[in-house]
Amino acid sequence: MDVGPVASAGRPRILTPGRSAIGGLILALLLLPLVGGQYAQYVAIQVLILSLFALGFNILFGYTGLLSFGQAGFYAVGAYGCAKLLLLKPSLLFGVIGGTLLAGAAALVLGVLCIRHTRIYFSMLTLAFGMMIFSMALKWRDFTGGDDGLVGIPRAPLEIPGLVSVSMASMGRYYYFVLVVSLLAIGIAYRLVHSPLGLTFQGILDSEGRMAFTGVSVRAYRLIAFVIAGLYAGLAGALLPALENTVTPPVAHWTTSADPVLATLLGGIQAFAGPIVGAFLFFMIKDIIVRFTEYWLIWLGIIVVVLVMGFRGGVVSLATARWRALRPGREGT
Amino acid sequence: METLAFQGVVGLSMAMYLWLISAGLTIIFGVLGVINFAHGSLFMLGAYLAFTFYGLLGWNFWLAILLSLAGTAVVGWVMERFFLRYLYGVDEAYQLLLTFGFVLIMDDAVKMIWGGVFRIPDIPTFLEGHWPVFGRPFPVYNAFIIAAGIVVGIVLWLGFERTWWGRTVRATASDREMANAIGVNVPRVFSGVFMLGAMLAALGGALGTPVRVVSPGLGAAMIIQAFVITVIGGLGNLKGAFVGSLIVGVLSAYGTLLFPVFELALIYLIMAVVLLVRPQGLFAR
Numbered sequence: 001m002d003v004g005p006v007a008s009a010g011r012p013r014i015l016t017p018g019r020s021a022i023g024g025l026i027l028a029l030l031l032l033p034l035v036g037g038q039y040a041q042y043v044a045i046q047v048l049i050l051s052l053f054a055l056g057f058n059i060l061f062g063y064t065g066l067l068s069f070g071q072a073g074f075y076a077v078g079a080y081g082c083a084k085l086l087l088l089k090p091s092l093l094f095g096v097i098g099g100t101l102l103a104g105a106a107a108l109v110l111g112v113l114c115i116r117h118t119r120i121y122f123s124m125l126t127l128a129f130g131m132m133i134f135s136m137a138l139k140w141r142d143f144t145g146g147d148d149g150l151v152g153i154p155r156a157p158l159e160i161p162g163l164v165s166v167s168m169a170s171m172g173r174y175y176y177f178v179l180v181v182s183l184l185a186i187g188i189a190y191r192l193v194h195s196p197l198g199l200t201f202q203g204i205l206d207s208e209g210r211m212a213f214t215g216v217s218v219r220a221y222r223l224i225a226f227v228i229a230g231l232y233a234g235l236a237g238a239l240l241p242a243l244e245n246t247v248t249p250p251v252a253h254w255t256t257s258a259d260p261v262l263a264t265l266l267g268g269i270q271a272f273a274g275p276i277v278g279a280f281l282f283f284m285i286k287d288i289i290v291r292f293t294e295y296w297l298i299w300l301g302i303i304v305v306v307l308v309m310g311f312r313g314g315v316v317s318l319a320t321a322r323w324r325a326l327r328p329g330r331e332g333t
Numbered sequence: 334m335e336t337l338a339f340q341g342v343v344g345l346s347m348a349m350y351l352w353l354i355s356a357g358l359t360i361i362f363g364v365l366g367v368i369n370f371a372h373g374s375l376f377m378l379g380a381y382l383a384f385t386f387y388g389l390l391g392w393n394f395w396l397a398i399l400l401s402l403a404g405t406a407v408v409g410w411v412m413e414r415f416f417l418r419y420l421y422g423v424d425e426a427y428q429l430l431l432t433f434g435f436v437l438i439m440d441d442a443v444k445m446i447w448g449g450v451f452r453i454p455d456i457p458t459f460l461e462g463h464w465p466v467f468g469r470p471f472p473v474y475n476a477f478i479i480a481a482g483i484v485v486g487i488v489l490w491l492g493f494e495r496t497w498w499g500r501t502v503r504a505t506a507s508d509r510e511m512a513n514a515i516g517v518n519v520p521r522v523f524s525g526v527f528m529l530g531a532m533l534a535a536l537g538g539a540l541g542t543p544v545r546v547v548s549p550g551l552g553a554a555m556i557i558q559a560f561v562i563t564v565i566g567g568l569g570n571l572k573g574a575f576v577g578s579l580i581v582g583v584l585s586a587y588g589t590l591l592f593p594v595f596e597l598a599l600i601y602l603i604m605a606v607v608l609l610v611r612p613q614g615l616f617a618r
Contacts (some may be wrong), residue, residue, distance in 0.1 A: 113609055119425065127560065127607040130602045131557060135598035139596075139597055258433060295444060297440065297441045297447070298438050301434045301437030301439075302434070304430065304434030305431060308420070312427060
């Protein structure tokens with residue numbers, strides 16, 4: 001007998017297990033600088049950056065079914081764009097927002113061309129454009145600094161003219177900046193994915209033909225997904241220059257495009273939190289393995305192979321399946 | 334004028350390495366429908382094995398090449414038989430990801446076993462020296478590479494068009510189920526084709542050992558070039574891969590001479606344009 005509805009009908013539950021877990025996590029992230037040192041903050045920033053990068057990638061791959069191998073191109077546009085702007089005018093928001101928008105613009109232009117294809121041809125096309133951006137970063141010396149990249153990028157203060165000006169010199173402050181920006185961006189992505197827009201993406205993934213019959217322009221929605229992915233890649237890249245004080249061509253290389261792919265695969269493609277969990281695992285695996293051996297990529301490769309062979313849902317869907325199995329079913333009791 | 338003509342011949346020898354690696358990639362895609370990211374790593378493995386047998390141990394040049402082909406074929410067989418075989422039914426994105434996992438494993442495994450970059454071993458004595466070409470000395474070894482590429486092309490063409498084995502493979506490529514129904518052992522054909530592809534990659538790597546530096550980054554660099562070529566020629570089109578190799582090889586030889594700044598970008602631009610205008614490749618029937 002189903003007693004579920006009666007049990008939950010009493011009053012709306014504000015503190016669900018899921019929500020309290022997220023609240024706890026955010027609290028832990030806020031407190032991190034108090035417990036962790038410079039290095040912990042540095043790694044945490046990198047996890048957040050990869051989370052954003054992978055989150056955007058997954059809106060394209062997990063929700064729309066397009067596997068892009070050129071996301072590093074937009075990541076690099078964000079990074080180089082932000083670096084150039086910071087060198088021009090040392091204002092953090094100016095650089096980050098500018099870099100993100102530049103990447104979005106690049107994604108719009110290239111997206112119009114890329115979404116003409118799907119499946120392997122789409123992957124190859126994004127790879128080609130991504131590597132074109134890489135070649136420009138490497139060879140266009142006057143603008144990008146070539147091999148050496150752009151150096152001496154200031155970690156500019158957070159300025160809103162007439163309102164505030166906060167120095168970002170310490171790692172802790174920059175960490176809080178990245179954290180706030182990331183939480184905002186993750187929140188926006190969550191709203192997007194659970195809006196009619198996100199449902200349309202999934203509809204296209206499930207049945208392209210039927211969505212087209214209902215009058216949905218499949219191409220237009222693919223382009224929207226592509227631009228969103230480009231914006232998130234650009235934002236992730238734009239957070240990089242102020243952290244490292246330098247930007248070099250490898251950020252644009254196709255092997256960098258693989259990072260969000262791996263993070264998403266680790267965490268789980270079908271779950272919203274998958275890429276974020278995956279980004280965390282990516283750096284944990286790296287951090288743990290490099291303590292024992294410098295060859296951590298071989299272990300990452302083995303993990304990838306095992307995941308692809310046996311656990312294509314990733315860690316998050318594995319965990320939720322466990323959780324459901326452990327919890328007594330409502331109909332059982 | 335002579336410089337231009339000479340550079341063309343240099344490009345031709347470059348094109349032959351590219352042809353060997355893209356031929357393997359093309360055959361595997363044409364028959365199995367898998368884009369093999371690890372193909373560049375197989376090329377690298379072939380180079381390292383040949384280097385070990387020939388450069389370090391000082392064995393016979395031909396024997397070293399044969400052993401490197403055999404070793405790489407075994408690795409290819411393991412990849413297909415125990416991993417890829419179980420993924421033919423799922424989304425092709427996962428096949429891509431699996432082969433990318435192999436890239437990570439092989440790149441690091443090569444670093445673990447062989448360490449960093451090596452010196453280049455000597456060219457075998459019978460391939461030493463230069464021939465005058467367009468008034469300039471042209472290394473005999475490069476001529477040997479060009480000949481090897483052409484021989485491989487002819488052997489592949491004869492093998493696919495004129496033998497029973499080739500017909501079986503072509504039948505499997507065009508319709509798996511039907512081939513299965515008339516008694517072709519499809520899984521065995523797939524394994525065989527994957528090993529053939531791996532050996533072609535290894536041959537490219539092994540032949541390059543005496544003239545180019547073998548380093549762990551080799552795989553990632555080669556696979557991208559091979560992708561460009563297979564896309565220009567049409568995915569799964571062997572003849573297209575040959576012409577595509579010539580285009581990319583000769584173009585990058587002239588590109589480094591005439592417009593060094595945009596040479597790299599130009600190749601990717603061509604790849605993108607072909608994908609947009611003629612996704613079936615320039616040489617599709």
